[in-house]
Amino acid sequence: MNSSAPRPPAAAGSRAGMKKELPEHFRSYKHVWVFIEFEQGEIHPVSLELLGEGRKLADRLQVELAGVLLGGCGAALTGAAGICHSYGADVVYVAAHPVLADYRNEPYTRVMTDLVRKFEPEIMLLGATVLGRDLAGSVATTLQTGLTADCTELAIDDERSLAATRPTFGGSLLCTIHTLNFRPQMATVRPRVMPLPAPDTSRTGRIIEYQAELEESDIVTKVIDFLADRNSESSQLAFADVVVAGGLGLRSAENISLVQDLAHVLGGDWGGSRPLVQKGWIPSDRQIGQTGKTIRPRLYIAAGISGAIQHRVGVEGSDLIVAINTDPNAPIFEFAHLGVVGDATVLLPALTEAFRSRLAVNRLAG
Amino acid sequence: MRIFVCIKQVPDSAQIRVHPVTNTIMRQGVPTIINPYDLFGLEEALRLRDRFGGEVTVMTMGPPMASDSLRKALTYGADRAVLLTDRFFAGSDTLATSYALANLIQKASENWGQPDIVFCGKQTIDGDTAQVGPGIARRLGLTQLTYVSSIDEIDPSHGTITVRRRADHGVQVLQSRLPAMITMMEGSNEIRRGRIEDALRAASAEVVQWNAAAAGITDLGHCGLRGSPTVVKKVFAPPSREEKATLVGEGAANPAAVANDLITQIFARQPVLEGDLMHAAARH
Ligand SMILES: Cc1cc2nc3c(=O)[nH]c(=O)nc-3n(C[C@H](O)[C@H](O)[C@H](O)COP(=O)(O)OP(=O)(O)OC[C@H]3O[C@@H](n4cnc5c(N)ncnc54)[C@H](O)[C@@H]3O)c2cc1C
Numbered sequence: 001m002n003s004s005a006p007r008p009p010a011a012a013g014s015r016a017g018m019k020k021e022l023p024e025h026f027r028s029y030k031h032v033w034v035f036i037e038f039e040q041g042e043i044h045p046v047s048l049e050l051l052g053e054g055r056k057l058a059d060r061l062q063v064e065l066a067g068v069l070l071g072g073c074g075a076a077l078t079g080a081a082g083i084c085h086s087y088g089a090d091v092v093y094v095a096a097h098p099v100l101a102d103y104r105n106e107p108y109t110r111v112m113t114d115l116v117r118k119f120e121p122e123i124m125l126l127g128a129t130v131l132g133r134d135l136a137g138s139v140a141t142t143l144q145t146g147l148t149a150d151c152t153e154l155a156i157d158d159e160r161s162l163a164a165t166r167p168t169f170g171g172s173l174l175c176t177i178h179t180l181n182f183r184p185q186m187a188t189v190r191p192r193v194m195p196l197p198a199p200d201t202s203r204t205g206r207i208i209e210y211q212a213e214l215e216e217s218d219i220v221t222k223v224i225d226f227l228a229d230r231n232s233e234s235s236q237l238a239f240a241d242v243v244v245a246g247g248l249g250l251r252s253a254e255n256i257s258l259v260q261d262l263a264h265v266l267g268g269d270w271g272g273s274r275p276l277v278q279k280g281w282i283p284s285d286r287q288i289g290q291t292g293k294t295i296r297p298r299l300y301i302a303a304g305i306s307g308a309i310q311h312r313v314g315v316e317g318s319d320l321i322v323a324i325n326t327d328p329n330a331p332i333f334e335f336a337h338l339g340v341v342g343d344a345t346v347l348l349p350a351l352t353e354a355f356r357s358r359l360a361v362n363r364l365a366g
Numbered sequence: 367m368r369i370f371v372c373i374k375q376v377p378d379s380a381q382i383r384v385h386p387v388t389n390t391i392m393r394q395g396v397p398t399i400i401n402p403y404d405l406f407g408l409e410e411a412l413r414l415r416d417r418f419g420g421e422v423t424v425m426t427m428g429p430p431m432a433s434d435s436l437r438k439a440l441t442y443g444a445d446r447a448v449l450l451t452d453r454f455f456a457g458s459d460t461l462a463t464s465y466a467l468a469n470l471i472q473k474a475s476e477n478w479g480q481p482d483i484v485f486c487g488k489q490t491i492d493g494d495t496a497q498v499g500p501g502i503a504r505r506l507g508l509t510q511l512t513y514v515s516s517i518d519e520i521d522p523s524h525g526t527i528t529v530r531r532r533a534d535h536g537v538q539v540l541q542s543r544l545p546a547m548i549t550m551m552e553g554s555n556e557i558r559r560g561r562i563e564d565a566l567r568a569a570s571a572e573v574v575q576w577n578a579a580a581a582g583i584t585d586l587g588h589c590g591l592r593g594s595p596t597v598v599k600k601v602f603a604p605p606s607r608e609e610k611a612t613l614v615g616e617g618a619a620n621p622a623a624v625a626n627d628l629i630t631q632i633f634a635r636q637p638v639l640e641g642d643l644m645h646a647a648a649r650h
Binding site (some may be wrong): 128141163166182226291299319322360 | 373381439459460461464491492494495496497498499500501503505509510511512513528532534535536537538539540541542543552553594595596597598599600601602603604610611612613614615616621623624625626628631633635636639642643644645646647
């Protein structure tokens with residue numbers, strides 16, 4: 001009776017197995033859609049990551065990839081549509097309407113469901129952001145279709161069905177979920193889980209404008225203010241090229257500064273494992289892992305972190321993982337690329353010094 | 367105010383073990399808890415009741431033993447607890463779960479009156495989907511207010527509410543209308559320590575128990591495995607990487623030597639990074 005915990009895999013001939021036939025009225029559903037998150041005049045990077053992923057799915061299915069853009073200002077949306085084209089979209093559906101200027105669940109749900117009913121996509125991907133999670137559940141419920149949250153892998157199986165793999169039970173297991181006889185097949189993916197594709201600015205595509213019929217007076221919820229985060233010092237964690245993080249092996253709150261110092265010298269950002277948040281040593285927006293931030297830096301240095309699966313899933317996309325741990329049997333050495341068996345409180349300052357002089361020396365030489 | 371709080375009993379996942387051979391969850395002996403995210407809604411509900419009067423009803427869909435969590439919620443001070451339990455609900459995905467819970471809420475409304483607010487957890491720690499709350503809101507036509515960090519103003523008599531909602535780049539201040547489905551951000555409050563009287567009352571209180579029929583659910587096609595559009599085809603352990611970490615600095619004389627070895631190795635594997643870091647350092 002779990003809302004989302006894994007159920008036993010469907011055996012052939014079981015009730016779930018019988019769901020295979022796609023009902024007639026869904027057979028016309030075609031093409032892969034990505035909901036493009038567009039706020040404060042900017043496309044959320046997760047949407048571009050999803051265009052990269054959607055492109056692969058569309059190619060495999062030999063269908064088109066479409067971006068769906070909602071917003072208040074037509075000109076800004078047209079500009080954003082061009083970016084979608086360069087990231088792989090063949091088509092961009094654009095719904096410009098003053099009511100859509102700020103995200104609100106009600107009008108966004110209405111326009112998204114109307115678009116789906118009219119243009120019939122077979123797959124719809126959204127970012128598992130605050131906005132995406134708020135929207136995806138409403139849209140899927142309205143359309144009465146399947147939605148798989150926080151996927152880490154998307155593929156098309158031999159029956160043209162979307163195989164959406166996600167961690168479950170705190171990351172201890174993965175499960176692959178299908179929506180066999182409903183359309184569209186919906187999935188969300190967290191930021192930084194998929195790589196950002198390289199844009200091709202010479203790519204072009206079509207824009208299909210959609211005239212949404214909305215009245216502000218019909219919308220119950222009003223946005224009366226928006227308090228933008230002051231370029232919050234941590235907001236870059238998910239996008240930093242270099243991340244240094246500490247775990248319980250740091251032993252005290254004071255030693256967080258060792259992590260910060262190294263991150264600073266490397267021009268990167270810093271974070272920590274969940275217990276540090278629970279102890280109040282670091283703020284919660286610095287938590288790295290399944291229930292914190294997913295990171296994809298070029299270099300990740302983990303100091304005094306054991307490498308529990310919930311941490312692992314948040315860092316595995318890093319290009320190079322370096323672990324410092326006193327325990328040679330710590331699980332982190334199973335997925336780190338480079339390891340040092342040793343005391344982080346000693347090695348972090350040594351690394352900071354060594355990096356500082358190396359980068360400074362090279363600067364003089366260069 | 368009349369407030370409903372949806373909770374879920376979840377395994378204390380810190381203690382979950384996966385069977386190494388069969389890849390099944392070993393639930394035996396794993397203690398259960400109220401999904402931690404639900405407690406922020408429960409506390410907010412109790413505060414509103416303390417301020418405006420009224421009652422707080424906690425509810426869940428789950429196996430019979432989920433009544434433990436409901437009883438726990440009573441010890442915090444909830445006034446009434448309802449459990450929806452039936453084998454027809456087994457295997458529900460989020461869509462089927464929101465169907466069952468929406469029906470449960472409707473039935474509870476017939477018995478005790480329409481709620482002003484339905485609180486749901488932002489997400490659960492076992493499923494982690496954040497889909498059930500929005501699903502319920504949609505089915506019942508409730509105003510959907512997710513990721514709420516504080517309720518700034520509420521006027522039950524006029525049915526108006528102003529909340530702060532955590533968005534990706536800042537905080538939205540939203541003015542809206544009741545009835546609403548609200549999910550609270552973690553850290554927005556802290557669950558109280560229940561009073562002795564509540565603990566005593568909870569021990570002997572009746573947990574109202576309904577099966578599908580009692581909750582007025584006649585269309586079982588929307589329930590459980592049958593009512594779930596998603597199908598779990600495969601459950602497996604994350605693949606382990608073949609190669610383990612290359613250990614650096616073994617036998618080095620001092621930490622500085624280890625650090626230098628490590629840096630050499632890092633840049634050997636990420637040659638472009640060195641130049642980029644230098645450019646960045648030069649710009650500082
Ligand atoms: C549902 C769920 C979600 C979770 N989400 C997350 C998440 O998002 N992120 C997350 O990080 N965790 C998460 N966790 C917690 C996770 O399971 C681990 O408990 C946690 O990651 C462990 O943190 P740690 O490595 O800092 O501490 P520990 O596991 O205690 O490891 C400390 C490590 O430091 C080493 N050490 C000790 N002294 C030193 C020293 N002087 N120098 C170097 N090394 C030293 C030890 O050998 C040990 O390996 C989650 C758990 C659950 C159940």
